[in-house]
Amino acid sequence: MKKASFLFLLIVSVFLLIPSNSFAFSGEQPLGKGSYSKTLPPGATDVQSKIYRTNNYQGKMPTNDWWSNLAWNQYSQPAYPHPLAIQNQEDGFRIYNPSNKITANSACVCGWINDIHDFTVKHSNVASFPEANVNDSDDWFVSSLFKSGTNSMEVTYGHGSPYVYFQFQGGNPELSFYTAPTVWYGNASSSVLGVTIAGSHYALFGPSGSTWSGIGSTSLTNNLAGKNYFSVAALPDNSPETLQKFKQYAYSFVTDTKVEWSYNEQTSKVSTTYSYTTTAKEGSQSGTIFALYPHQWQKTSHPLLPYTYNSVRGTMKTAEGSSFTTSMDFTGVLPSLPNNGSYDINKLAQYVNEAEAENDSPSPDTYWVGKRLGKLATLAPIAEQVGDTTAANKFRNEIKNRLEDWFTASDDAGNINSSQLFYYNENWGTVIGYPSSYGTAEELNDHHFHYGYFIKAAAEIARVDKQWANDSNWGQMVELLIRDIANWDRNDDQFPFLRNFDPYAGHSWASGHANFGDGNNNESSSEAMNAWAGLILWGEATNDDTIRDLGIYLYTTEMNAINNYWFDVKEENHHPDFTRSTASMIWGGKTVGDGVWWTANPEEVHGINWLPITGASLYLTHYPEYTETNYNALVSENGGTNFDVWKDLIYMYRAISDVNDAKNLVNSNINSLTAEAGNSKANMYHWIYNLDKMGNADPSITADYPIYAVFNKNGKKTYVVYNMTNQTKTVRFSDGHTVTVEPNRFNIDNGGNPDDGGSDDNPVSLPAQIEAENFTAMSGVQLETTTDSGGGQSVGYIDVGDWLDYSIDVPSTGTYKVEYRVASATSNGQVQFKSGSNTLATSTIPNTGGWQSWQTISTNVNLNQGEQTIRLQATGYEFNINWIRITPVNGSDEHTTKDYTAGVNTAGNNITIYFKPTTPSQYVDVHYTVNGSNQQNFRMTNNNGTWEQVVSGLNSGDRVEYWFTYEKSGPQYDSPHYTFTK
Known part of the structure; x- marks a missing residue:
């Protein structure tokens, strides 16, 4: 009896020691104070169990990729790696080049695979394969395996690759065409053929020693001669020279692709390196030819080849090698806009009160709860700014309560929740929130859209309550969602790498299965940006640079993709026959502009790529000219400004290009306005009047801190x-x-720090010597102490693209001598003197012997009378400037270097170009153009050591560009180009 009593007391004691948040049901997985379930909730629908993969496949299967339908289907739907389109079919692998077949209209840019072309690569001994499976994948390539008994065909293909690689077992490649192709290179006895079908050109690369049969028919067979490899390349033209260039890499098979990124906090630059691993099937060639999307070739210094392809994303330019790197500016995000608007603070407080009084019960699924969380996360800091801490606390408490509910998989009794929880599907390696919506469970759609709201709301809590965000509390559950949508760790065995983001395409994909004839798709680019901003803010708030820098990489890259492919802000990428001002949705095989999934209503077609508008949405303000065009298109499509829905978002967008019009629209409609579900009147009013006070974000200026x-x-x-x-x-x-x-x-x-350079905007009257650090604006340079005469500071660390602006007052129109006090340890420096968009002179900076070894160089420019801003634009690099002196010149233009003094004297309608060498020259040639006309070349006349050439018949305003070729102690030298305006 004593033993039984003791045992009873022991059991009771143990239960008393169990914490209240202990994890009871067998599938519950604890993470800090939270948990998720490994057991499917009661009544929930799961994703399909079948994954079409081989036993060779390692790791969790990627979803939401350009090729994902291969993993979900017996074969596949079409996929669009660009520049090619492909399809895994029952009879083999179909290849199509849409480059010269892309069309457009008011609805879409259309580049999908057609019904019959171009050809299918088959296995000579297999008429029908039971299925095609994913055999391997990496960051932007994939391999599919067709297998029937001992016969097989493995196909490797990827983003940006004009090549498709094949390996055969038990047979030969047999290419089936709808009509007989034209063979323009090679013959039956050669291993390589050049063919054209339906206007598309291809090279067919058999192994050395192989031969062809079927030339002249609709079926070509490459007899592999005992080997097992074969490749195809889509060619940009049908010249033998182009084929030979592509042959150089035809047997260098891509076996791995890898993206690596870094964020340099000091320069706010995001560098992304794309690497290829290749295996040479013949010879020793490494690397490959790859086609770059516009957002890539715009941002790389990698040498480009002359070959291009058309795509639904715009022109793809080619390069060669084993890697290339892009560099992009990160333009910053904010947790909210500051309290710096021109608004009536009492009105703003009233709108906060209205939001506080709302009884909002959204649909219980992940998207609409997420929208509610996003709304609260924008309201809380605005409430603080108007001094309403009660409202701010209420908003944040609701965020906490909702998140903690979703972040706990069991109820108080320890049973699995039937809703408001996250479930981990180990087969696919994904987290699914229940209730799900829009295919987040069955199709694994939209996780970045839905979970992005959760993450960004959690970041708002972490901003003010870092303890809540600790790993021991709720931080691990937030990071579980981050890992689901954008896992950065290739060694993570729970999730695939970067599920929702395509590192080569530069943007996210929404569909989990991509099971469409047009490939994958992504609609709301702005909701993707909301997710990536959430990563940045969460990472910074929790002192996790890995997550922060991941978010910066995703945000910056997707921003560039949006500006190119959704907005086409520079009108360079959309097909000229596509008449829409914006893409509402992009697909692998097309760009759509006339609808979204649920409507063709213009307000939503446009607005879906704006919402939610927050402190992380300032990228929308970078191109106000485009914003004006897009808004006007919306008004035209809508038949006026009598908008039915999303008025608040439209007015916020309008403020970017015409803030006064936006304020008028708000004042006329705010009382009857119903805000979009994820927005509020307070946020609308706050945004518009902050832009009214401060203007748009300036992407040309970056910072060494991301927020x-x-x-x-x-x-x-x-x-x-x-x-x-x-x-x-x-x-x-x-x-x-x-x-x-x-x-x-x-x-x-608003500026004015005494130690960081710069001056007020009051113009300096000429003549004057201007200290270089007294710029009115600049980009990219830094100041340093100088040892030059007079001491003080000089401008240094000058790189290509850096600039300095100065405000000057020119007393009279005429020619002025510009002298630069410069120092450099290299000969790489070059600077342009600009007025507005006009380049008036270009000067080369000599190697002066060191960074503080100073020398004065000069050039002449023609300036118009009046106040103006001049810009010194660096077109070379590695030089310092201490001061700039600008003085009038009477009738001359002169430049002095260590080798010569040269310039122009004027007399009526004639000028005399002269050259005075420091060391006597055996000859001097002058080259010049007038107003960009054909180049003239003359041997100058030696006039007592000064070489001269007269140019006659000039009129006022004529622009002469001239330069010299001169002999100096034997060798011949070329001077820089100088510019003189009559």
Whole structure:
């Protein structure tokens, strides 16, 4: 009896020691204070169990990729790696090149695979395969395996590759065409053929020693001669020379692709390297030819080849090698806009009160709950700014309560929840929230859209309550969602790498299965940006640079893709016959502009790529001219400004290009306005009147801390930083400005720090010597102490693309001598003197012997009378400038270097170009153009050591560009180009 009593007391004691949040049901997996389920919730629908993969496949299967339908189907739907389109079929692998067949209209840019062309690569001994399976995949390539008994065909293909690689067992490649192709290179006895079918050109690369049969028919067979490899390349033209270039890499099979990114906080640059691993089937050639999308070739210094392809994304340019790197500017995000608007603070507080009084019960699924969380996350900081801490706390408490509910898989009794929980499907390696919606469970759609709202709301909590975000509390559950949509760790055995983001295409995909004839698709690019901003803010708030930098990479890359492929802000990529101002949705095989999944209503067709508009949406303001065009198109399509839905979002967008019109629209309609579900009147009013006060974000100025924005209104800049750290932080901007920010606070600065260079905008009257550090604006340079005469500071660290602006007042129109005080340890420097968009002179910076070894060089420019801004634009690199002196010249233009003094003297309608060598020259030739006309070349006349050439018949305003070829002690030298305007 005593033993039984003791046992009873022991059991009771053990139960008393179990914490209240213990994990009871067998499938519950704890993470900090939260948990997820490995057991499907009662009544829930799961994703299909069948994955079409071979036993060779390692790791979790990627979904939401351009090729994903291969893993979901017996064969596959069409897929669009670009420039090619392909399909895994029962009888083999179909290849189609849409490059010369893309059309467009008001609805779409159309580049999908057609019904019959171009050809199918089959196995000579297999008429029908039971299925095609994923055999291997990497970052943007995939291999499919067709197998029937001992016969097989493995096919490897990928983004940007004009090549498709084949390996055969038990037979030969047999190419089936709808009509007989034209053979324009090779013959039956050669291993390589060049063919054209339906206007598309291909090279067919058999192994050395192989032969062909069937030439002249609709079926070509390559007899492999005992080997097992074969490749096809889509060619940009049908010249033998092009074929030979592509042959160079035809047997260098791509076996792995890998993307690596880095964020340089000091320069705010995102560098992305795309690498190829290849295996030579013949010879020793490594590397490959690859085609770059516009967002890639615009941002790389990698040498390009002359070959291009058309695609539904625009022109793809080619390059060769084993890797290439892009460099993009990260333009910053904010947790919210600051309290710096021109609004009536009492009105803003009223709109906060209205939001606080709402009884909002959204649909219980992940999307609509996410939208509610996003709305609350924008309201909370606005409530703080109007001093309504009660409302701010209410908004944040609702966020916490909702998140903690979803982040706990069991109820108080320890049973699995039937809803408001996350379930982990181990087969596919994914987390599914229940209730699901829009195919997030069955098709694994839209996880980045839905979970992005959860993550960004959690980041708002982490901003003010870092304890809540600890791993021991709720942080691990937030990061579970991050890993689901954008797992960065290739060694993570729970999730595939970067599920929702396509590193080569530069944007995310929404469909989990991509089971469409047009390939995968992505509609709301802005909701993807919302997710990536959430990663940035969460990472910075929790001091996790890995997640922060991942978010910066995703945000920056997708921003560039949006500007190219959705908005086409520079009108370079959309087909000229596509008449829409924006793409509402992009697919692998087309670009759509006239509808979204649920409607053709213009407000939603446009607005789906704006929402949610938050402090992380300032990228929308970078191109106000495009915004004006897009808004006007919306008004035209809608038949006026009597909008039915999403008025709040439309007015916020309108503020980017015409803030006064936006304010008028708000004032006329706000009382009857119903905000979009994820937005509020308070956020609308706050955004519009902040842009009214500060202008749009200026992407030309970056910072060495990621939580920032620079606004520019008619040249007046406002620097905004939110410091998420616990220490005071000094943030330096690329124009030299600095802002010091207290911990966990905003700082709003309008300029004027005494130590960071720059001056006020009052113009300097000429003649004058201007200290280089007294710029009115700049990009990319830094200041340093100088040892030059007079001491003080000089401008240094000058790189290509950097610039300095100065405001000057020119007393009279005429020729002025510009002298630069420069120092450099290299000969790489070059600087342009610009007025507006006009380049007036270009000067080469000599190697002066060191970074503080100073020398004066000069050039002449023609300036018009009046106040103006001049720009010194670096077109070379590695030089310093201490001062600039601008003085009038009477009738001459002169340039001095260590080798010569040269210039122009004027007399009526004639000029005399002269050249005075420091060391006597045996000859001097002058080359010149007038107003860009044909180049003239003359041996100059030696006039007592000064070489001269007269140019006659000039009129006022004529522009003469001239340069010299001169002899000096034997060798011949070329001078820089100089410019003179009559």
